[in-house]
Amino acid sequence: MHGLGNDFVVVDGRAEPFRPTHEQIRWICDRHIGVGGDQLLVIEPPSAAGADARMRIYNVDGAEAETCLNATRCVAWLLLQESGAGRLRLETLGGLIDAARFGERDIALGLPAPRWDWQSIPLASEADTLALDMASGPLVQPTAVNVGNPHVVCFVGNRDEVDVPRWAPAIQNHPMLWEGANVGVAAMAAPDLIRLVVWERPGILTRACGSGACAAVLAARRRGLTQESLVKVDMPGGCLRVEVHGDESVTLIGPTAVAFSGRLPADVKAA
Ligand SMILES: N[C@H](CCC[C@H](N)C(=O)O)C(=O)O
Numbered sequence: 001m002h003g004l005g006n007d008f009v010v011v012d013g014r015a016e017p018f019r020p021t022h023e024q025i026r027w028i029c030d031r032h033i034g035v036g037g038d039q040l041l042v043i044e045p046p047s048a049a050g051a052d053a054r055m056r057i058y059n060v061d062g063a064e065a066e067t068c069l070n071a072t073r074c075v076a077w078l079l080l081q082e083s084g085a086g087r088l089r090l091e092t093l094g095g096l097i098d099a100a101r102f103g104e105r106d107i108a109l110g111l112p113a114p115r116w117d118w119q120s121i122p123l124a125s126e127a128d129t130l131a132l133d134m135a136s137g138p139l140v141q142p143t144a145v146n147v148g149n150p151h152v153v154c155f156v157g158n159r160d161e162v163d164v165p166r167w168a169p170a171i172q173n174h175p176m177l178w179e180g181a182n183v184g185v186a187a188m189a190a191p192d193l194i195r196l197v198v199w200e201r202p203g204i205l206t207r208a209c210g211s212g213a214c215a216a217v218l219a220a221r222r223r224g225l226t227q228e229s230l231v232k233v234d235m236p237g238g239c240l241r242v243e244v245h246g247d248e249s250v251t252l253i254g255p256t257a258v259a260f261s262g263r264l265p266a267d268v269k270a271a
Pocket residue numbers: 006059065066067068069070071149150182200201202206208209210211212
């Protein structure tokens with residue numbers, strides 16, 4: 001499935017558990033020798049009270065990520081199609097996320113307020129998360145926020161002029177960010193429009209990033225770059241809508257799509 005070209009391999013591990021090794025994850029996500037995707041998602045039975053399902057999110061290097069909001073939108077759509085319900089609650093390492101249908105293909109997610117304190121990002125030592133003391137070429141003094149997973153957002157004049165693969169890795173791997181972070185490169189096109197590209201952990205440029213879109217809007221508000229409560233975030237794969245409420249809880253709205261479905265080779269499933 002994909003959300004604006006941020007693509008995922010989704011495995012249903014509810015009836016038959018699927019706990020892939022790092023090697024299997026790397027193979028599944030590899031676009032040349034495996035299936036190909038920005039992340040691997042495994043749907044599991046819920047473990048938290050009130051959750052309808054649990055979703056595990058694996059990055060292309062095999063590491064488990066706390067959250068992925070485009071993935072959450074995709075899996076929510078799949079499960080809502082299956083049940084016929086209008087809403088559900090998904091459990092992730094990053095917390096519980098409410099999802100609701102929003103038209104035929106769109107899903108709206110309700111997210112709790114973000115965390116701004118340095119321990120929650122997490123940073124290695126105390127620092128002002130509004131403007132971290134980091135620089136790499138045109139990427140300077142990013143704002144850090146945890147929206148379920150760690151993000152830093154670097155505001156620039158023109159997103160398209162920044163060579164992101166050249167400059168973002170030094171920020172992503174900065175020793176202060178001891179668990180790494182997804183690095184957003186954002187430009188304000190208007191108070192209600194941000195142009196964004198995200199260099200995700202562990203070092204991939206994605207066409208869209210749901211948590212990155214939320215992080216960019218929240219960071220722009222905190223920096224006084226916008227006061228709008230509804231902001232569109234335009235990424236290479238298309239636009240997501242981010243609504244920020246009074247308590248900083250967020251609604252994220254955007255489309256989902258199924259590319260194809262099939263079965264993984266038995267030796268991958270069995271290994
Ligand atoms: N594309 C995802 C984020 C994946 C984040 C993951 N790469 C991490 O290490 O936190 C999204 O739509 O929110």
